[in-house]
Amino acid sequence: MKKILSISACVLTAALTQVHAQAQNNYSLYVSEGTSGGLDAAQVIEKYTGLSEVMGKALGKKVTVVVAREFSQLEEGMKAGKMDFVIARPSDYPARGVRDYKYQLVSTSKPDGQCLLIVPKASPLNSINDVKGKRIALPEKISYMSKFCSAELTHKGFNLATEKIQYAKEQGAVLFYLDNQLADVGGIASYSGVAKNLEKTGHRVIHSSQLQPYQPLIAHAKITPAQIQSLKKELALLTENEAGKQVLKQLGIKEFDTASNDQRLRDLLKWLG
Known part of the structure; x- marks a missing residue:
């Protein structure tokens, strides 16, 4: 029995050594x-x-x-x-x-990446100057693009504490907010699937942030x-x-x-x- 245990221990040691070598x-x-x-x-x-x-x-x-x-x-x-x-x-x-x-x-x-501010095609909003005081939908607050869009708005003179900002679960949900008139403007990533399909979904870009x-x-x-x-x-x-x-x-x-x-x-x- 001791001999069998000894052999088993040797096999295990060899296996661990091989795994470590592979990792290296x-x-x-x-x-x-x-x-x-x-x-x-x-x-x-x-x-x-x-x-x-x-x-x-x-x-x-x-x-x-x-x-x-x-x-x-x-x-x-x-x-x-x-x-x-x-x-x-x-x-x-x-x-x-x-x-x-x-x-x-x-x-x-x-x-490079950008935050895109988008609206429905029929929206009267045409630039970031039209956005102040409007209802803004962003992806969930912890997301990178939410931070990215918030930074762009801040650098453009927006006071985020007083703006009407609401957070959607994901970028696709930003479109839901716009399409159901729960928001006037939305922020999305330029590299997102949402951004690549704006023509199909009936939305347009009114502002593109600084490139990062x-x-x-x-x-x-x-x-x-x-x-x-x-x-x-x-x-x-x-x-x-x-x-x-x-x-x-x-x-x-x-x-x-x-x-x-x-x-x-x-x-x-x-x-x-």
Whole structure:
């Protein structure tokens, strides 16, 4: 019996050693689609698999996609340095990763992000100057785009404490508020599915906010400058071949901006307040 237990212990130790070795040979890519993604974990992994393969080619190691479902998981993971790479649509999280947790910016995604103020086509409102005093619908208060739109309104002279702002559960619900005359104007993300279908849904844009970095990809401090450059090179080449274009299409972006710099992320956090 002792001999059997000894053999079992040896097998377990070997298995754990192998798992640890595999972990050492892999990198993790944590992904957050924010509150507007609308995809389940399996769909997110499928969406980012092409990118992980491109990254793996540049780094010479397998890159495994991990879905960060909670913002707290994303924040704590970066703070503890447990995440090798992070790509997130709520850009304030990677921005804090760079500013507060010593992560390095690899790239942002094009086009940049904006808050769009939209109204029904028949609305008499035509510019942001017409919005003061009107009923404004924004995505849920904790969402990045709600913070983004609120920052834009503040920078345009709105006092949010006195404006008639209401929060919808998600960006799609902003249209419900407009269509049912529960709000006069709505705020949505330029990169959202809602924004891509405004012509079909019968809405128009009356104001586009300041451009800000979209979906930053950041790397842990342990990733070397040579690895960062190799990664940037592979990402920049995606627009030059069909396979690369398919990866970009899958991600829903035009290209990776590998010339973007840390200061844009730091400025974004200041702008958000």
